[in-house]
Amino acid sequence: MAHPIPAHSTPADLADQEFRRDTPVGPARHADTAHVLPDSLKGGGVEAGQGGGAEPRHSGGAVVWRSRGERVSLRWHLRPAIVAGVLIVLLLPLGVGVLTTGSMPLAPADIWAALIGQGEGPAVRVIEGIRMPRLVAGVVVGAALGVSGAVFQAVSRNPLGSPDIIGFVSGSATGAIVAIIVFDAPARIVAASAVVAGLVVALVVGALTLRHGSGAGYRLVLVGIGAGAFLGAVNDLLLTRSQRDEAVGAQQWLVGTLNARGWEEVLPTLVAVVVLLPILVVLRSRLVMLDLGDDAARQIGVPLGSLRVTSIAIAVVLAAFATATAGPISFVALAAPQLVMRVGRSGTLSIVGSAAMGAVLLVASDLVSQHLPLALAAPVGIVTAMLGGVYLLWLLSRGR
Secondary structure, three states, rough: OOOOOOOOOHHHHHHHHHHHHOOOOOHHHHHHHHHHOOOOHOOOOOOOOOOOOOOOOOOOEEEEOOOOOOOOOEHHHHHHHHHHHHHHHHHHHHHHHHHHHHOOOHHHHHHHHHHHHOOOOOOHHHHHHHHHHHHHHHHHHHHHHHHHHHHHHHHHHOOOOOOOOOHHHHHHHHHHHHHHHHHOOOHHHHHHHHHHHHHHHHHHHHHHHHHHHHHHHHHHHHHHHHHHHHHHHHHHHHHHHHHHHHHHHHHHHHOOOOOOOOOOHHHHHHHHHHHHHHHHHHHHHHHHHHHHHHHHHHHOOOOOHHHHHHHHHHHHHHHHHHHHHHHHOOOOHHHHHHHHHHHHHOOOHHHHHHHHHHHHHHHHHHEEEEEEEHHOOOOOHHHHHHHHHHHHHHHHHOOO
C-alpha cells in the first residue's frame, strides 16, 4: 500500500515514507525496516505544527523544529541534548581549575574579581593575558576538533574517519613547518600557512575520492591515511635537514600545546567555530541520512555530492584553524563523537554534543598535563596522544 508523502516533510519523514512504500503493513513491515533506518530515524518525533508557529509535540524522545514557512527543519533527540548540557556545565569546574593552576597560585575569589573588573595587580594581568586565553583556546580548539571528527565519521561512515587519522592535520602541520623552517615566519603567517596547507590537502584527497560517488567514504579514509603517511615523512625530512634552532621551534609547535597562547591566536578559531557550527547543525539531518547508504539516501532526495563537499570543507576549515592555534592535537577529533554516542546511547550524529565533548576532553587534558606527578609538566598534545592510543586499542578490541 502506497503512503502519500505530505507536502511539508523533513528528510527524516521522507526516509520513513521511502522505506514504507513497498513493505507490508503490520509487524512485518517494522521488522523489515528496523535494521535499515539509522537510530536517529527510528521511532516517533516531535513536529511543529503547520505554519511553523505552533508548539512542537513530543513523541519518541525526538524533537523536530521547523522554521516559519518550513524551509528549514532541525531534529534532535533529548538524551544527546541532555548529555551536551551536562558536558557544557562540566566545563565550568574544569575552567576554574585551569584558571587557578600555574606558577602564581590564585583563589577562585581572585579570579572572579579579575573577571568582573574589580581585581588589581599581577592577578589581573595573569588572568586576562595568560590563563583566560589558554582556557578559551582549549574550549574552541577542542570544539572545532570534535565537530570536525563528527563530520568526517558521518561522511566516511567509519569511526576512524577523523582529520588527524586521515591526513588533513598532517597537511596543516606541513604548511606550518615550511613557514617556520624555510621562511622563518612570525606566528600569524605560520597559522595562515597551516590553514592553507590543510585546505590544499583536502582538495587533493577530495579530488581522488569524492568523484567516484559510491563507496567514497571508505576511499576517503584510505586515501587520507596514505596522504597522512606521506606528509608525515615530509615533515620528518624537513626537520632533519633544518638548522638546530629552527628544528627546535618547529618541533615545539608539532607537539601540540596551549602554552603561551594569546588572544591573537585564539580569536580566528573562535570566529570560525561561531560561524560554522550553526551551519553544520542545519546540515545534520542530511548527514544522518548517509547512514542509509548512498543509494537509499539518493532516492529520498539527499544531494550527496554537494552535501559531502560542503560538510568536508567546513570540517577541514575547523581542523585547520584548530591546528593553527594549538598545533596538531590528536585523539580529540577521533574520540569525541564516539564518546558522545556511547554516553548518550543514541547511536546518531550529535554536532553540539561532539563540540562539547571535544572541549571537555581538551580542557581536562590540559589540566592533567599541568598536574603530572614528579612535576613533569608536558604539552597537552602528549597527554591527548597517550589517551588516544589507549582509546584506539580499546576501540579495535571491541571490533568496531
